Amino acid sequence: xxxxxxxxxxxxxxxxxxxxxxxxxxxxxxxxxxxxxxxxxxxxxxxxxxxxxxxxxxxxxxxxxxxxxxxxxxxxxxxxxxxxxxxxxxxxxxxxxxxxxxxxxxxxxxx
Amino acid sequence: xxxxxxxxxxxxxxxxxxxxxxxxxxxxxxxxxxxxxxxxxxxxxxxxxxxxxxxxxxxxxxxxxxxxxxxxxxxxxxxxxxxxxxxxxxxxxxxxxxxxxxxxxxxxxxxxxxx
Numbered sequence: 001x002x003x004x005x006x007x008x009x010x011x012x013x014x015x016x017x018x019x020x021x022x023x024x025x026x027x028x029x030x031x032x033x034x035x036x037x038x039x040x041x042x043x044x045x046x047x048x049x050x051x052x053x054x055x056x057x058x059x060x061x062x063x064x065x066x067x068x069x070x071x072x073x074x075x076x077x078x079x080x081x082x083x084x085x086x087x088x089x090x091x092x093x094x095x096x097x098x099x100x101x102x103x104x105x106x107x108x109x110x111x
Numbered sequence: 112x113x114x115x116x117x118x119x120x121x122x123x124x125x126x127x128x129x130x131x132x133x134x135x136x137x138x139x140x141x142x143x144x145x146x147x148x149x150x151x152x153x154x155x156x157x158x159x160x161x162x163x164x165x166x167x168x169x170x171x172x173x174x175x176x177x178x179x180x181x182x183x184x185x186x187x188x189x190x191x192x193x194x195x196x197x198x199x200x201x202x203x204x205x206x207x208x209x210x211x212x213x214x215x216x217x218x219x220x221x222x223x224x225x226x
Contacts, residue, residue, distance in 0.1 A: 001170075006153075032212035043201065043217040044154070051212075089153060093212045096161075098169070099144075103153040 002027040002094040006102025014110055019080050021105045023090035024072040032093040033073045035064060038104075039086045047088075048075070080109045113138045115218035117202050123224040124192060132187045132221050134202035141207035143185040144215065147171065147198040154201065160185055161207060192225045199223075 003026040013019050025033075031052035036044035050057045050064045050073065057064050061080075066073040077084055090102040115136045124130055136143065144159035146169075156169030160179040174196055176188040185204075189196060199222050203215040 034214060043219050045217070046214045049214060091154075096207070096212060098156065098159060099212075099215065100156075100170075101146075101154040103151060 002030060002092055002100040004090060004092050004100050004102045006090050006105060008105060009103065010106045010108070012108045012110065013080050015080060015082060017080055019077045019084070019107055019109075021075045021088055021090070021107070022072060023074070023092075023102050024070075025092040025100075026071065027092070027094060028068075028071065030092040030094065033064070033066060034091050034099070035075050036089045036091070036101075037086045038089065044089060077107075080107075082109050082111055085109045113216070115202055115204050115216055117200075117218035117221050119221060120219065121222050123226065125226050126193055127191050130189050130192060130223075132189075132200060132202075132223070134185045134187065134218060135183050136185075136202075136204040136216070137183065138204060138206075138216070139182065140204035140216075141182070142213075142215075143179065143202065143204045144169070145175070145177065145185070145187045146201045146203065148201060148220075149198050157187070157200075189223075192223075194225050197223060197225045 006023045034049035037047045038044045061078045063076040087104045089104050091099045118133045141162045145157040146154040148154050155171045158177040160166045202218040205213040205215045
């Protein structure tokens with residue numbers, strides 16, 4: 001089955017810096033890779049997703065890149081702000097609508 | 112408002128006392144799923160359902176049951192809860208379109224403590 005590894009487990013940056021979170025997956029058939037943000041005590045919320053037919057997708061300060069050959073994908077957050085502080089989860093699909101999640105990255109943005 | 116509603120939000124109970132966590136969505140989504148979230152382990156799928164009367168095991172189904180008698184509801188049943196099922200549980204739903212995965216919408220979570 002699918003296995004998703006996520007690094008780093010914690011990431012501390014200064015406000016305005018960039019943050020990068022990396023994930024690798026094992027199943028070459030995976031073709032959908034969402035990223036979720038979870039604030040303390042809240043539900044996971046989708047922030048961006050990418051499908052295997054594109055290599056990069058951007059939404060304002062957030063971007064995701066996908067390297068199918070190497071089976072890894074990354075989340076890039078530019079110009080970080082304190083409100084970006086949260087736990088971020090990557091995921092990869094196993095077939096239709098079965099998602100396997102990474103173990104999460106706790107991002108702390110200091111003012 | 113489009114939402115996934117879970118009840119209860121918090122529950123403390125004892126070993127062996129059957130409990131049900133309800134999940135309801137108002138978006139007419141075909142797909143629904145249950146996850147548990149434990150520190151350091153991320154979100155792990157318990158069961159999922161592709162449509163009414165169609166359910167399948169996820170990665171950690173032991174000790175849980177589900178049913179999908181109506182499209183909007185997907186209850187999670189713990190027949191004989193044990194302390195290792197103490198966790199934060201999330202229900203999620205999404206549309207189902209052939210050939211493409213769709214974003215999942217999560218409920219607010221249910222924190223279960225089993226003593």
